[in-house]
Amino acid sequence: MRKLSLVVLFGGYDRWVRFGPTRLLEASMSGIFAEVVAVINPPYAGYEAMIRQTLTTRSRPMASRIVFSPENNMPLARNLGVSAATGDDIMIWDDDDSVHPTNLRVAYRRYVESDASVMEVVLTHSDESSFHPQDENMMPQMSVAPDLIVLGMVHTPFFVRRDTVCRVAFPVHMALRGEWVDWSTRLWRAGIPTFCYTGLPVAREGDRDRASGATASAGVNGSSLKHVFSSMMFLAYAYEFEPDSFEGKILFRRYVERYCPDCGPDVWCDLLALGRQLRHTSYVLPGYMIFPGAYRHAAEEAYAHCRRELALERDAAYPLVYNIAPFGAFNPEHRQVLEAVLQTV
Known part of the structure; x- marks a missing residue:
């Protein structure tokens, strides 16, 4: 036995x-x-x-x-x-x-x-x-x-x-x-x-x-929203994800549908745009962002957090980005495997 x-x-x-x-x-x-x-x-x-x-x-x-x-x-x-x-x-x-x-x-x-x-x-x-x-x-x-x-x-x-x-x-x-x-x-x-x-x-x-x-909480508080939004922005910063990209669709299921079900896909588009804008020296949250109050506040905090983390040079900041969940799924090698799996099924 x-x-x-x-x-x-x-x-x-x-x-x-x-x-x-x-x-x-x-x-x-x-x-x-x-x-x-x-x-x-x-x-x-x-x-x-x-x-x-x-x-x-x-x-x-x-x-x-x-x-x-x-x-x-x-x-x-x-x-x-x-x-x-x-x-x-x-x-x-x-x-x-x-x-x-x-x-x-x-x-x-x-x-x-x-x-x-x-x-x-x-x-x-x-x-x-x-x-x-x-x-x-x-x-x-x-x-x-x-x-x-x-x-x-x-x-x-x-x-x-x-x-x-x-x-x-x-x-x-x-x-x-x-x-x-x-x-x-x-x-x-x-x-x-x-x-x-x-x-x-x-x-x-x-x-x-x-x-x-x-992983155990069905509710979402401000702290968890900040973490979720930071993750989205970091990923968009590293790979310049677009909403309709392969990775973007996976992340939409992973984050937006789980944590922001009442906001819709516009939130996802805005978060990715914010992440891509992290490459610039300065950025002001645009007036067209459709976040309700609590979500907008979390997005502002997350953006400020990302700016502080990425004050380092890009290469030095990469390990910080890499450890943001679920970044490991989206390095080029894993992307090829994911795409192969989806094509197989």
Whole structure:
């Protein structure tokens, strides 16, 4: 019988305190894991002993171990967790993804039955709307060609065989964003299919940890709007995207339809125009912008933020741009893969 290890990634001591007990309880109640490996990203200085103690007391009857990542690098944390795990199969789970124990068992059974090397688990709300952009509503090719490639932009729980990660490790050069796209692309080129299981509902919205960040919140506040608008502008700055371009259409689905459903496509056109105007030394928000009050304020803040970040020379600013979600999907190499996928299906 194949041994299943769980690798859970925690973004520092605070995230461990907030999510650790719930994740370990869900994992223990599912009864499918032989062990759990908790990987703690910085900051955790001074709390190492406390984290080790709580892991030992809260995770019984599973075997457990702790790994401290030396830097805040998600792909590195995944690689460290896989190296520490002993199972033939591994489930990699972010700290803010809440999954019912019964659904964990069902998902693992589907994974074993599929004989897949990698199976992504797309979580859904009770109204069957996904809060991950890997959903077919965001990335249409997934529902019709799940065995070809999964090009997600945000992380989601997934099962993977140990030998697959040993063969194609997670790309540590993408510390914050884009690594899933890079990794799944290399899997595809190596002839390793990636499957997607979408039948794992969250019973009700309250089952999802409400304080877990942008991926968990159905609402949109000013801070998240500023981040979304900054992402759009940065992307338009780097590639001069047009609204009807291939990348523009993907981003429209990723951002505008999700965060600004009451604004329409005009918002997208204005944001791309603002991003392209970042190349100029000075710029005033045009009077024709159609943002309502809250959206306009967020756009103004985002534009000012982008101007500050891009005060550096273009080459020096590139790493800042590259780590804006989901920039990794849109370097030239990945663009060719995306276009090939769409043509295939």
